[in-house]
Amino acid sequence: MRPWSGSLFYGALLNALFSGSRQPDASPPPPVSRLRIVLRFTWILVAVAALYAGWVIYSRHQENLELEQRALEKKRAADRFTVEQMGGARFAILNFYASSADIRRGESVQLCYGVSNAKTVRLEPQPHPVWPSVARCVEVAPVRDTTYTLTIEDRQGHTQSATLTVKVR
Numbered sequence: 001m002r003p004w005s006g007s008l009f010y011g012a013l014l015n016a017l018f019s020g021s022r023q024p025d026a027s028p029p030p031p032v033s034r035l036r037i038v039l040r041f042t043w044i045l046v047a048v049a050a051l052y053a054g055w056v057i058y059s060r061h062q063e064n065l066e067l068e069q070r071a072l073e074k075k076r077a078a079d080r081f082t083v084e085q086m087g088g089a090r091f092a093i094l095n096f097y098a099s100s101a102d103i104r105r106g107e108s109v110q111l112c113y114g115v116s117n118a119k120t121v122r123l124e125p126q127p128h129p130v131w132p133s134v135a136r137c138v139e140v141a142p143v144r145d146t147t148y149t150l151t152i153e154d155r156q157g158h159t160q161s162a163t164l165t166v167k168v169r
Helices: 006-017 034-085
Strands: 092-100 109-116 120-124 136-140 147-154 157-169
Touching: 092 147, 092 157, 109 120, 109 147, 109 157
Parallel strands: none
Antiparallel strands: 092 109, 109 136, 120 147, 147 157
């Protein structure tokens, strides 16, 4: 009888050939818990979440900066417009008018004026004091046709004048 012809020897040989390098008496590796497997790759999820949160915070910060910049530009444009409406850097009489060009005897009328960059303002004939303003009105009650003269003077001594006539019927 040949040694390999027995079923026990033949079975052991086949088992040794097809079982890889594992020895029949070697103990199996300790089982790995599912929690350890999950925890091994959790750091990837934490890193992805941290990157996403960082991107969200950064993008919102950038958007807020852009919104603030646009609001600041809008405010500057509105301020420039307001300054220009008020005369800007020029020395000028912006307006001078009467609320009514014709009145009846005994009635009063408002004379309104606006000036820019004036040091002093005179309104003649007029008993009430006047001063530099972008928009101011004074009440007058002429008894006959009267021509009013608004004169302004700047810090360098330059002057400008404007006149208007109120007719009394």
